[in-house]
Amino acid sequence: MLNRRKMIQGMAVGAGAAFGLPLFPERLLASSTSNTTPKRIVFFMQNQGFDPETCIPEGMKRSSSLAKAKLPEPISALEPYKERLHIINGLHGLHTSPSHSAFFGALGGYRGSDGVPPSGSTIDFELSKVLPQTLLPHLCIGMDSIENMTTKPTIATLSASGAGQPIFMHSNPNHLYQMLYGGISTGDIRLQHEARSNVLNQIEELAASKGRFLPTADQQRYGQFVEGFKEVNGLRDRLGTVADHLRKFAPPVDSRYTNPEFETDWHDVLLDIGISSLTSGITNTLTIGSGRGEIFGAWKGLGIEQQGHNLGHMEQPGNPIWIKIRQYNSRMLVRIMKALESVPEGNGTMMDHTLIVYTSNNADKQHTSGANWPVMLLGNFDGTFKTGCFTQLDGKRPINSLYATILQAAGVSCDYFNMDEKLARKFDTGVGPIKELLV
Template identity: 70%
Template sequence: MMTRRKTLQSLAAGFGASLGSTVLPSFGNGGKLISPASGGPKRVIFFMQNQGFESGTCIPDGMRHSCSLAKAKLPEPISALEPFKDRLHIITGLHGIHTSPSHSAFFGALGGYRGSDGVPPSASTIDYELSKALPDTLLPHLCIGMDSLENMKTKPTVANLSASGAGQPIFMHSNPNHLYQTLYGGISKGEIRKQHEARSGMLERIGQLAAAKGGALPRSDKQRYGEFVGGFEDMNGLR
C-alpha cells in the first residue's frame, strides 16, 4: 500500500538521483538550509502546512537556534531526511502568521503580503524568486502538494501557495503517481513509457496550437491567455 510517507521517500530518492546530491529544505514553521556539496547546485525546499502545524514535527527536541542537524536526532515525521542531515541546517521561526494571524496565509506566507482563501497573489513568492536567483538546475521550480491519497487523486493540481507574479499562481502537483510518471515516464519502460510519449506528443501539439491562436485576442485578454499558454510550456518542459 502506498502511504504518504512512502510517497515522500520515493520522490525524495528520485529527485536526489536526477537532480544531484544536494537538497536544501526550508520547513514551514521552521526551515532547513544546507551548505551545498562542493561543486553542486544549491537547493531550497519550503515545506508549508496550512494550519494546525506543530513545530516539534520538524525541529529536533531542545533546538532553540539555527544550527547544523549533523548530530541531531530528527523527529519521526522527518526521519526520511536522515541520510542528508549532515548537509542540513535549520532556521527556526518561519511562519505565515506575519501576514495572517488567524488561519492560513496562502500566497501571503511565501509572498510577505496579506493573503486569504480565494484571493489571488499580489506578487511573486520567495520560492519562485530564489529559483531564478540560484544556479540553473534540471528542475528550477517544482511545487508538490501533500494530502490524503484520495484527495491528491481527486485534486491532482492545486494553486494556493506559490506565484510567479501578481495574479499568476503556480500550480502544485498533488497526485504522486501522476507526478512520478511526468518526471520519469521518459526513462521508464513498457506501458508507462508508451503513455508518457503519447501524452507528451498530445500536450506539445495543444501547446503549439494554443500559442498560435492568441494573436487576435483583445489586449485585455492577452495576458490571461498568455498565462494559459505558459502553463502548457511549463508542463511540457517538466515532462
C-alpha cells in the same frame, strides 16, 4: 465536476506556472561546469500549525547548543542529526493574518487568504532565480487525501512567481513521473507519456492558431495558456537530451503509484520523485506542501482516522495524532538528508550545500494571530548557517527577515523581503539578515 475546457486550462497553467523560467538542457548539470557553489533549498510546509513545544527540548528557554539536549518525541527521528539542526523560535507573521492558513503569504511574507491571488513572488521562487540554474528551476509537490489529490492533481496555494502568478504544485505522482521520467520509461508509462505528449502538442498548435482571433482583451490571458503548453512540450524534449543521466536517478515505479492503499503511499512516492529531482540535478529548489497549504490533509496510513480541519483544532503537544504526523514529517526530512548525503559534490556531499526549511503555512497553530512562527533549519547551506543549536528570538522580527537571511546566504543582499519601508517600520525592528542565525 471538471469540464474539458477547465481541465485543459488547468494543464496549461499548471505546466507554465510550475516552471516559471525558460528551460535549457545545459542547466541540468550547470553546477558541475561553473565556479558557483551548487547550493539548493527545500521548503517543507506542514499545514495546521507548528507548536513550538513539539520541537523545543524540554526546559530550554534561551538560545543554546543542542548537543546535550534530548529532542522532543515528535521530532525524535532527527536526534542523530542534531549537529545539522537549528531550531528557531520567536519569529512572527502578524502581518500575514494566517488564521486557517497564510496561503501564499507564508512563503511570501505578506497577507494571504483563501482564494486570494498572491500579491508578490514567494521566497522559494526568488531563490530559484539566484541559485545555480538547473533544467527545472522550481518543483512544487503537494500531499493531501487521496480524494483531493485525485480530483485536483494540481493546485496553487503556496508558491508564486509574482503578483497574480501562482505556481502550481503536483499531487498525482503518476502525472509527475510521466512529466519528468516518461521519456526514459518503458511499457504503459511510456505509452501514456507518448499519448499525453501527442495530445499536448495538438492542443498547443490549435491554441496558437486560434488565439489570434480572440478579442484583444483576452489575448494576453489566452497567451499564458499557450506558453504553458509550449513549456511542458519543450521540457519533454529537453529532458530527452539528458536521458542517460536521468536513468541513474529515476525512482522505481511500484503498485503504490497506481494502486495506493493509503494516501501516505502517494505521499511517499511523491517524496521519492522530489528527492530524485534534487539528486539528479533536475532542480535545486523543492517546495513540499503537506496539506497543500489548506486546512485539509489525511494520514490514514499512519493509523489516523481523523482528517481535515478537525486536526487543526487539536492541541499538538502530547497529542498522539500529532506526534505521529510530526514523526512522519521528521522521517521524510531524514530521507531527504540521507539521499543528499549519498551524492558526492565538491569536497563533500550535496547535503553540505543544502538548506532544508521546515515550518507551517499558518505559524504555531490553527486560528493563530501569527505572533510566533517556529522554524527548523537542517543543513548549513555551504557553511553559512549555524547548526546544532536553538535560537530564541524576541518576537519582533518577521518571517520576512528569515527569508532576507536566506537570500543573503545565497549571495543576494536584501534589507527587507517583500516589505516596503512603511510596513517594515511597523513589523520589523531590524534591517537585513538575522545575525543570530549566521556563522
